Amino acid sequence: xxxxxxxxxxxxxxxxxxxxxxxxxxxxxxxxxxxxxxxxxxxxxxxxxxxxxxxxxxxxxxxxxxxxxxxxxxxxxxxxxxxxxxxxxxxxxxxxxxxxxxxxxxxxxxxxxxxxxxxxxxxxxxxxxxxxxxxxxxxxxxxxxxxxxxxxxxxxxxxxxxxxxxxxxxxxxxxxxxxxxxxxxxxxxxxxxxxxxxxxxxxxxxxxxxxxxxxxxxxxxxxxxxxxxxxxxxxxxxxxxxxxxxxxxxxxxxxxxxxxxxxxxxxxxxxxxxxxxxxxxxxxxxxxxxxxxxxxxxxxxxxxxxxxxxxxxxxxxxxxxxxxxxxxxxxxxxxxxxxxxxxxxxxxxxxxxxxxxxxxxxxxxxxxxxxxxxxxxxxxxxxxxxxxxxxxxxxxxxxxxxxxxxxxxxxxxxxxxxxxxxxxxxxxxxxxxxxxxxxxxxxxxxxxxxxxxxxxxxxxxxxxxxxxxxxxxxxxxxxxxxxxxxxxxxxxxxxxxxxxxxxxxxxxxx
Numbered sequence: 001x002x003x004x005x006x007x008x009x010x011x012x013x014x015x016x017x018x019x020x021x022x023x024x025x026x027x028x029x030x031x032x033x034x035x036x037x038x039x040x041x042x043x044x045x046x047x048x049x050x051x052x053x054x055x056x057x058x059x060x061x062x063x064x065x066x067x068x069x070x071x072x073x074x075x076x077x078x079x080x081x082x083x084x085x086x087x088x089x090x091x092x093x094x095x096x097x098x099x100x101x102x103x104x105x106x107x108x109x110x111x112x113x114x115x116x117x118x119x120x121x122x123x124x125x126x127x128x129x130x131x132x133x134x135x136x137x138x139x140x141x142x143x144x145x146x147x148x149x150x151x152x153x154x155x156x157x158x159x160x161x162x163x164x165x166x167x168x169x170x171x172x173x174x175x176x177x178x179x180x181x182x183x184x185x186x187x188x189x190x191x192x193x194x195x196x197x198x199x200x201x202x203x204x205x206x207x208x209x210x211x212x213x214x215x216x217x218x219x220x221x222x223x224x225x226x227x228x229x230x231x232x233x234x235x236x237x238x239x240x241x242x243x244x245x246x247x248x249x250x251x252x253x254x255x256x257x258x259x260x261x262x263x264x265x266x267x268x269x270x271x272x273x274x275x276x277x278x279x280x281x282x283x284x285x286x287x288x289x290x291x292x293x294x295x296x297x298x299x300x301x302x303x304x305x306x307x308x309x310x311x312x313x314x315x316x317x318x319x320x321x322x323x324x325x326x327x328x329x330x331x332x333x334x335x336x337x338x339x340x341x342x343x344x345x346x347x348x349x350x351x352x353x354x355x356x357x358x359x360x361x362x363x364x365x366x367x368x369x370x371x372x373x374x375x376x377x378x379x380x381x382x383x384x385x386x387x388x389x390x391x392x393x394x395x396x397x398x399x400x401x402x403x404x405x406x407x408x409x410x411x412x413x414x415x416x417x418x419x420x421x422x423x424x425x426x427x428x429x430x431x432x433x434x435x436x437x438x439x440x441x442x443x444x445x446x447x448x449x450x451x452x453x454x455x456x457x458x459x460x461x462x463x464x465x466x467x468x469x470x471x472x473x474x475x476x477x478x479x480x481x482x483x484x485x486x487x488x489x490x491x492x493x494x495x496x497x498x499x500x501x502x503x504x505x506x507x508x509x510x
Contacts, residue, residue: 007049007215007499009295009344009365010390014438014445014497015050015217016043016452017398019065019461020078024477026098028108032201033080035477037208042480044212047489047498051209052217052446054398056202056292063105063471064462066221066299069151069228072144072288074198077108081115083201088126089119101474119197120190135196142288144229145195146188150180151229153187161227163244170244172233202292213499217344217446218293220286222300223250223266230281231267237274237281238267248309251317255350261308261317262465268309271325279330283337290338298364301345304330305355331362344392344444348372365390365443369397370433371406374417383421384440392444393437395430395451398461402450403430405457430454438495445497452488453479 007013023030023039030036043051058075060067065075084090094115099108123131139145151162158165168176181188209216224230226246231238239247250266274281289296298304304327310320335341345359347366359366368391373382380386387393395403407415407429415426424432430451437445450459450473462470492498 013049017052018449019054028099028103031078031080033082040209046485047492073148076194084119089122147233148229149188149191152191153184162232215294218296222303246312263317279333295342297344301347305358327358368393387442391442393442394446395433
């Protein structure tokens, strides 16, 4: 059973957006180990209620957590080598080497994987009964685990997409699957152990956060990657041809930002099939996510009402059609199965009355992004004086430039509107935007850590439509000072966002 939440989305609070990979780390990037627990301490000292992360599933191409080979598994690269050392599965020499701060994601993976395999070898030698019992429980309570472990083992043997698997495995012939599990038994067991370590370390971090009264806010991407265990193991749930290729794909139509729309290329769900099965795949996916988080942001919420369908042979997204999604039936089933809907709707984009109706039917808070408030003359729903209470306001998201970078690149007219609205000169624009968010009636205010630190465009997490240079931001640990914690705490207290149980003492991050 999922433990009771530390906080609820309808409570007045604030928090910080920071993905664990952006934490300081000796091994290429941050993970679930000591630095994550120290950051939870810092959030508590800073009077913050929520720690929001990006998806913690295995990253896909270029390190993106929104293009994952699994919607269920935890990222192997978030497993802390230091915590494995504390378990006695690694030697001091395994964790002492330090990668340089500028190490690439690929360099970090190449450093970490052989050490994960050494830990696996040590676990087999140890052969503890407690490990076997915990692994059996993990298998029994997570049916996706066997599919993910076999898929990962097959990818290790057959380089490239699952479309390149031998035909019998691509088509999931039962006999071929049994033989593959036997032939790759050790590799399958390795991937199962990595998930065991991920869950063990996640629970340690979650319990630490709870002890500090810091709640965890997760993120579920709307679509999945074609090259994923999800599509390979459930081809009937997606629009695929006989060879396993997508026949139609996801995207968004042309708008003010793009004359050709956005062609994302993700496979599309067969919602009629999913509804006939009681939406069991979605229920399982959200259940697993809520075992890790107190609440979850639902990415691209618009697609729970309708999505833009594009032919897989198209070069762009101009030609397509909107397809209806049975969103009410889905969320009614999820509520029945999980006992509640602790979700935040990422309802950004072109909204229609029926999308508002779905969000209100479900009773979810929506989102506002302050950077969208000043683009044109006149009022718009992103301006704080127009917010409803059941809202989460962000100075920016992982897809936006930092506040300082955005303001520096804005037009003279837009900067003038910002200064006029905020009553500021703009010399410390990141803090003025955070103050406006905190002062609003929105129940939840979230600040990317880059904005709290006043960092520029060099610290941007992601630029949509690009594949290079994303997901690489690393937190300068020395910038998380007691003075910043005190200032964040003061802001939260001034606008009644400090938890009444939090009497932390601001201190340096370590």
